[in-house]
Amino acid sequence: MVDLHPALFIKMSNMKFSFRKRGNDMKRWLFYVLLIPLPLYAADSADKIEYSGYVKTETWIKNYNDQEHLSLSSWKNTVDVALQYTMSDKWTFFFHPRYFYDAAYSLRTDYNSYYDKNQESMGNTQRTEWLRDCYFDYTSPQLDLRLGKQQVVWGMADGIPLLDRVMPFDLSYYWLPDFADIRIPLWMMKMEYSPKVDSTLQLLVIPDFEASRSAPPHAPFAFKSFNDFDSFRNFNAAIGGTTDLRLYQPAKQFKNSRVGVRWRSMVGNLEYTFNWLYGYSTNAYTYTDSFFPTPNPFDPPFIGDYQFSRRHKLMQMMGFSFNRSFVERGPLEGLTIRGEFAYLKDEPTYYGTEGSRQSTEPSDKYAYVLGFDKNFFTNWLFSVQFAQFIHEDADRPGNLQILNAYTYGTMEKIENTLTLKIATDFLHERLQPEVLVIYGDDNDGRISFKTKYELRDNLWLTLGYHHFWGSVWGSNGQFRNNDQIVFEAKYTY
Amino acid sequence: MKWGTLIVVFILCIFAVEALPLEYHRLYVPASGMSAGEIMEIAYHNKYSLFAKDFQQEGNVFYVDPSGFTRKRIWERLRIVEGDKGDISYKDLIAITYPTEVKGLAVLTWTYKDYQKDQEVWLWIPSLKKARKISASEDDDAFMGSDLTVEEVSTRRFEDETYELKGEDAFKGYTLEETGEMKAQGAPCFIIECRPKKSHWYYDKRVVWVDKSHGGIIFEEYYDKTGRKFKTVSREWDLIDVNGQRYPTQISLECKDLRTNHRTTILMSNTRYDQGIDEQNFTVKALMRSRW
Structure with a gap:
């Protein structure tokens, strides 16, 4: 399993704020420069302005599948607006803010609930994520330029981000939301140059930096490793130890920009890409910087003064992707x-024993995915994917095992994942059910049902159910007592 | 002598169905004395606007159930006709602009000259912000949830059916239910019966009325194996002046499913031809320009 572990949500006492302030100033100025002329644009010509958006309420209810009662996990209310201003044939400005408020974090009052603690980090839009898009677009037959805050997507797999690692991820709700909502947009420059039709060289320069993030400890989709760390910290403190965690992020300087290049072309009807990405990882990795044991009456050897750090490391990714449709008559x-195939060089990897990380070392990883899609029975889409993640653990310390970054459960050198998606529609596409099954090694998996119904052009309802199974040390199995029913109503304009 | 006769008959049969390919970027009008195949080849030429170099149009789509409840979609369509330069006949880009929930959804299709090849299809999926190669839809699947099948809108080719000229007559007219207007009344037409070459297909035959004045199909009736009529498709045409030529252009289309009384109406507008649209607009890169 590729480690996609976001930053811990623990208040840091020693965060280095100096670079953050400079970065924020830069972004603020850029933001003002983009937005101040808006009224002028509007006055110019209304027909050059196009907008749309939605208000949405979604309710997540944890099912009664453990010892605990049915409970409200989330009541998230979202306002979204997108605005496009066509400045000329070649220049367009696009602005897309979004804000949410999760009322569950102020409604839940049950004893021992962590909901109050999580209000700050789960109850409303975090950091700069309220601004989903804010960019200028320049388009011409051969050269496209997109400058500003945006998302870039690589790869041809669905829901398995091997090459799709340009953007940081928000895993507050694991991998369950739409991917466009999971990715955290960044300020960047994207250039696409086409020397000929159907061939494009893409260049990315990303001076902005945001760390991937996930749910805080004890939130509905908090990772087991985070929950365990939080419990350990409390236990350590109760016996007299200290646990200090420092977060090191790359300074927001141009020299720290991440850089990406992608070549996309076709040979016959085989479409392919070559991808290269270099820069600081958007994931933070945990290191133990120092440990001084403290004598204590219970005498466990692990009590003491800990200095941990979370660091983003320089690494590079190389890979390729392809697709081909069989259009000729025949069985295919x-x-x-x-x-798609990805080679990750020097990605930090956790080593240890089950539940205990003892070392973090750089290692190389390979991963590939193969997908097969076909329609059957007129309008039933079947999509199957097989993925394999291979750890090249030449530097494995001692006899330690590779750990799953989500749970600190032990992993094999080679991990396999199989996905199956079936989708269809009824009532003239008014009713659109689909089911997604993800199955990994050691009987770890999840199944997600989703049915979308169009009540009116501008009113859509969605009903979903997520069921997890497997060992508590598995990526999905850690949520085995956390099945969720999801209801969503969306009004668009 | 017997073998010679058979060969001649065989060759005649081929030409009766497989008429010679028409030239791209050239306008054709059917005439009395033409075979059913020749007339239908012109009808296909017009349906896919192969007479033009490029084409742009806006469509308002209405899905209306028997109670009158209506859902609406708006799309923008771009097409470039490649001509003789490669193995692609034409490329299409359709982008949904309404309602907001599906706004931004865009489909890029490349249609080969070789009728035995399926289309290449890419989709821009807003919820993934991703351009994705997809398998071509089954030909008998509903086109974007409408009463029309994928085949009826975009994949049916001249070579997929056999044709028989049933006669020439003035068309009785049809009522466009969306507006209540009577259309094409008295239009002189060729009446042609078309049968699919595929066995066990969703229709057994269709009867089409081809307008003699421009070669566009103005009315179709679909019949199942029992001889029951189960669907009608009506198309309204306008002639648009482009550089001294009069391009036949569909401006409305209505499909009624007689089994469910559900109908789909498409009203087209803002049609433009031969604007010099660059081929780069029909690439995956162009799909990825989508902002919604």
């Missing part, structure tokens, strides 16, 4: 094959 007609 209508089949689409997709694939």
Whole structure:
């Protein structure tokens, strides 16, 4: 399993704020420069302005599948607006803010609830994520330029981000929301140059930096490793130890920009890309900087003064992807094959024993995914993917095992994942059910049902159910007592 | 002598169905004396606007159930006709602009000249912010939830059916239910019966009325194996002046499912031809320009 572990949500006492302030000033000025002329744009010509948006309420209810009662996990209310201003044939400005408030974090009052603690980090929009898009677009036949805050997506796999690692991720709700909502947008420059039709060289320069993030300890989708760390910290403190965690992020200087290049082209009807990404990882990795044991009456050897750090490391990713549809008559007609391969150089990896991280070392990883899509029975789409994650653990310390970053459970050198998605529609596409099954090694997996219904052009309802199973040390199994029913109502304008 | 006769008959049969390909970027009008195949080849030429170099249009789509409840979609469509330069006949880009929930959804299709090849299809999926190659839809699947099938809108080719000229007559007219207007009354037409070459297909035959004045199909009736009529498709055409030529252009389309009484109406507007649209607009890169 590729480690996609976001920053811990623990208040840091020693965060280095100096670079953050400079970065924020830069972004604030850029933001004003983009937005102040808006009224002028509006006065110019209304027909050059296009807008749309939605208000949405979604309710997540944890199902009664453990010892605890049915409970409200989330009542998230979202306002979204997107505005486009066409400045000329070639220049367009796009602005897209979004804000949410999760009322569950002020409604829940049950004893021992962590909801109050999580209000700050789960109850409303975090950091700069309220601004989903804010960019200028320049388009011409050969050269496209997009300058500003945006998302860039790589890869051809669905829901398995091997090459799709340009953007940081918000895993507050694990991998369950739409990917466009999971990715955290960044300020960047994206240039696409086409020397010929159907061939494009993409260049990314990303001076902005945001760390991937996930749910705080004891939130509905908090990772087991985070919950365990929080419990350990409390235990350590109760016996007299201290646990200090420092977060080191790369300074927001141009020299620290991440850089990406992608070449996309076609040979016949085989479409392929070559990808390269270099820079600081958006994931933070935990290191133990120092430990001084403290004598204590219970005498466990692990009580003491800890100095941990979370660091973003320089690393690079290389890979390729491809797809091909079989359009010729024959048994394969209508089949689409997709694939991608990623090589991650020097990605920090956790080593230890089950539940205990003892070392963090850089290692190389390979991962690939193959996908097969075909429609059957007129309008039933079947999409199957097989993925394999291979750890090149030449520097493995001692006899320690590779750990799952979400749970600190032990992993094999090679991990496999199989996904199956089936989707169809009824009532003239008014009713759109789908089911997604993700199955990993050691019987770890989840199944997600989703049905979307169009009540009116501008009113859509969604009903979903997420069921998890597997060992508590597995990526999905850690949520085995956390099945969720999701209801969503969305009004668009 | 017997073998010679058979060969001649065989060759005649081929030409009766497989008419010679028409030239791209050239306008054709059917005439009395033409075979059913020749007339239908012109009808396909017009349906996919192969007479033009490029094409742009806006469509308002209405899905209306028997109670009158209506859902609406608006799309923008771009097409470039490649001509003789490669193995692609034309490229299409359709982007949904309404309602907001599906706004930004865009489909890029490349249609090969070789009728035995499926289309290449890419989709821009707003919820993933991703351009994705997808398998071509099954031909008998509903086109974007409408009463029309994928085949009826975009994949049916001249070579997929056999044709028989049933006669020539003035068309009785049809009522466009969306507006209540009577259309095409008295239009001189060729009446052609078309049968699919596929066995066990969703229709057994269709009867089409081809307008003699421009070669566009103005009315179709679909019949199942029992001989029951189960669907009608009506198309309204306008002739648009482009550089001294009069391009036949669909401006409305209405499809009624007689089994469910559900109908789909598409009203087209803002049609433009031969603007010099660059081929780069029909690439995956162009799909990824989507902002919604």
